[in-house]
Structures are given as structure tokens and as C-alpha cells.
Amino acid sequence: MTEETFQHTPVMPEEVLEWLRPECGGVFLDATVGGAGHAIRLLEAGPAVRVIGIDQDAEAIEAAKRRLASAGERVKLIRANFRDAGRPEFAAELDGLAGALMDLGVSSHQIDAQKRGFSFRPGTPLRMRMDETTQRTRSAAELLNRADVRKLGRVFRDGEERRWRALSREVVRRRKIRPFSTSDDLVAVLSAVLGRPAQEKQKARLFQALRIAVNDELAALSEGLEGIRDCLVPGGRLAVLSYHSLEDRLVKDAFRDWSADCRCPPGLPECRCRGMSLGRTLTRRPLRPSAEEVSRNPRARSARLRAWEKGAAREQPDA
Numbered sequence: 001m002t003e004e005t006f007q008h009t010p011v012m013p014e015e016v017l018e019w020l021r022p023e024c025g026g027v028f029l030d031a032t033v034g035g036a037g038h039a040i041r042l043l044e045a046g047p048a049v050r051v052i053g054i055d056q057d058a059e060a061i062e063a064a065k066r067r068l069a070s071a072g073e074r075v076k077l078i079r080a081n082f083r084d085a086g087r088p089e090f091a092a093e094l095d096g097l098a099g100a101l102m103d104l105g106v107s108s109h110q111i112d113a114q115k116r117g118f119s120f121r122p123g124t125p126l127r128m129r130m131d132e133t134t135q136r137t138r139s140a141a142e143l144l145n146r147a148d149v150r151k152l153g154r155v156f157r158d159g160e161e162r163r164w165r166a167l168s169r170e171v172v173r174r175r176k177i178r179p180f181s182t183s184d185d186l187v188a189v190l191s192a193v194l195g196r197p198a199q200e201k202q203k204a205r206l207f208q209a210l211r212i213a214v215n216d217e218l219a220a221l222s223e224g225l226e227g228i229r230d231c232l233v234p235g236g237r238l239a240v241l242s243y244h245s246l247e248d249r250l251v252k253d254a255f256r257d258w259s260a261d262c263r264c265p266p267g268l269p270e271c272r273c274r275g276m277s278l279g280r281t282l283t284r285r286p287l288r289p290s291a292e293e294v295s296r297n298p299r300a301r302s303a304r305l306r307a308w309e310k311g312a313a314r315e316q317p318d319a
Contacts, residue, residue: 030101052078078090081220098233100228158213248306256281282307
């Protein structure tokens with residue numbers, strides 16, 4: 001694989017730098033380093049910047065290694081899922097972060113490489129694994145061919161498919177005749193349920209729902225947010241780029257929860273939660289890419305950027 005096959009056009013790079021403030025120096029985490037587009041911009045902000053890049057995709061790590069080679073010891077690359085950030089084996093590596101970025105988008109390379117199975121182009125194998133080496137994760141075809149109708153229904157419903165019941169029943173009916181193996185098989189199900197050829201947007205939503213389930217993306221995001229938050233120094237900042245409403249809602253709710261002084265239900269006679277905020281949300285509404293950026297990079301059009309700052313450590317009041 002040549003470097004050009006894993007090019008990464010960073011989304012909203014100026015806005016990311018504005019909120020993370022790497023010019024102040026410190027260690028920054030790029031939790032989805034991909035082709036290293038954002039990591040390069042972080043390193044260019046100043047000589048006092050160090051970057052830790054993690055990615056579960058082996059091809060992404062190799063591409064980042066080549067593109068960041070000139071930075072030498074200022075860069076450390078780790079092949080891992082960002083959900084592992086809070087685990088003990090990563091504590092020494094990630095503790096004391098001045099800032100962190102989570103870019104949740106699927107890379108252009110992953111979408112364009114037909115063998116990876118992320119697109120709905122005709123003849124694409126139903127794979128969709130972010131980590132191609134693991135056997136713990138079912139491929140999209142295995143999920144469609146083995147999951148019962150209830151599990152399939154949850155996958156489609158959680159992906160905001162309004163016709164989730166009909167889709168799950170039609171998948172089960174068709175796989176008895178012939179197992180699912182390519183994108184054409186799933187597109188045919190969608191078109192049958194709709195009663196007409198599926199539109200691009202409808203295909204994209206269905207394939208996104210399946211990809212999210214294959215990679216357990218929402219649970220991984222929830223775990224990753226908390227783990228990375230705990231690695232930040234006081235005043236450290238976390239920026240998240242999300243690309244669909246499910247991700248953005250989870251990030252928004254997490255930031256709001258962390259920024260609240262009390263999370264107890266109304267009516268309790270006394271506070272039983274932590275009783276203090278963990279920091280503050282910096283972006284009241286998600287920031288969106290400019291029209292100029294979208295014209296240069298159409299895949300940025302759905303991006304939403306939110307940022308949060310960790311507060312100073314405070315002692316819990318005596319019980």
C-alpha cells in the first residue's frame with residue numbers, strides 16, 4: 001500500500017486547532033489518527049507539542065507512521081481502539097493530556113477501498129470491520145446471516161430506520177434462500193421494503209446502521225469519551241468531530257452531564273451524586289464546516305464539532 005492510498009483531508013482543522021490550543025504545548029491525543037491529517041496540524045502548531053496517535057486500523061497506523069516519520073520522538077503511535085483509553089494498561093501512556101481529538105468519521109480510504117466493504121457500491125463485500133485482524137467482531141455478512149429477527153430489528157431501529165421491523169423480517173426471509181454476501185443483497189432488501197429503488201440517502205442510512213452495529217461504535221464512543229476525559233489535565237480540552245445524529249447526541253449528552261453541578265432526579269431531599277461539575281462545555285451548539293470547506297471536501301458536509309474543557313480538581317465534600 002502506498003501512502004497515497006490513505007490520504008486524509010482533515011475536517012475543520014482550523015476550528016479544531018482553535019479549541020485545542022496546541023500552540024501552548026503539551027501532549028495531545030489524536031484518538032483516530034487515520035492518515036494523520038489532524039496530527040500533522042497539531043505538530044505544526046509548535047515545537048513543544050507531542051502527539052500520541054491511536055487507531056484500530058492497521059493500515060491507518062502504517063500510513064500515519066510514514067507521514068509522521070520526520071517528527072521523530074514527538075510522536076507515538078499505538079494500535080488500539082479509543083474505548084481502551086481508560087484501561088490500566090494505557091494509563092501511563094495517556095495520563096496528563098493537554099488536549100484530545102476524536103474524529104469519528106470513516107476515512108475516505110476505508111470507504112473507497114472496496115475490499116474493506118464499507119460502501120454500498122455494487123459488488124462490495126459485506127465486511128465493514130474497522131479492525132480487519134480481529135475475530136471477535138462479526139462481519140456485516142455474518143451479522144445479517146446469523147442474528148435473529150429481534151437483534152436485526154434493534155440494529156436497524158438504533159440506526160434510526162423507520163422500517164426496521166419490515167427490514168429485519170425481509171433479511172431473515174431472504175437469507176433462507178441465499179446467504180447475504182455483497183452490498184447488492186442488502187440494497188435489494190431495502191428496495192423491496194420500500195417498494196421502489198432505494199435512494200442514495202436511504203442506502204447510506206441503512207449501511208451506516210449496520211456498520212455501527214458491526215463495530216459496536218456507540219458503546220465504544222461512550223467508553224472512549226469517559227476514558228479520555230479522565231486522562232486530561234485540569235484545563236485540558238476534548239474536541240469531537242461527529243458525522244451523524246446518533247454520535248452527536250451521545251457527545252452532547254456526555255458534555256452536558258459532565259458540566260452539570262448535580263445530576264440527581266428532582267425531588268431528592270439531598271444530593272447523592274458527585275455534586276460538582278467536572279468541567280464546562282465550550283460550544284453551546286455544534287460548529288459546522290464552512291461552505292468553502294464543503295466545496296473542497298464534500299465528505300465534510302455532515303461534520304459537527306463540539307468541545308469541552310476539564311475543570312480543576314476539587315475535593316468531594318465530607319458526607
